[in-house]
Amino acid sequence: MIDNCIEIRVRYADTDQMKVAYYSQYLIWFECGRTELLREIGYPYSRLEAEGIILPVIEAWCQYHKPARYDEVLTVRTTLPN
Structure with a gap:
């Protein structure tokens, strides 16, 4: 399995009026x-x-468990199974 993590800071432009992403x-x-x-x-x-080579995304979904808020640092983990 290939595993990659990146950090992303929630920018003000990423949020709504409630400062939630x-x-x-x-x-x-x-x-x-x-x-x-x-x-x-x-x-x-x-x-x-x-x-x-093209890699179209043919399906995407997510389930939200907790809101991301302005200025928080998030870790995005991406895995590719063998």
Whole structure:
């Protein structure tokens, strides 16, 4: 299994009026994790595109357990099974 963790600080622009991260922002953070995992294994998007490889996301969902709030640091963990 390949495992990658990145830290992301919740920006003011990521939040709603209650200073809680807007629900769709989580998917953007997930994409940041996916991008960094690919870069770590030597396949940044630029290389994949140059080789004619595309990786479309065909399904995405999440279950929210706790709100992310303005200025908190989050850890995004991305894993790729063997």
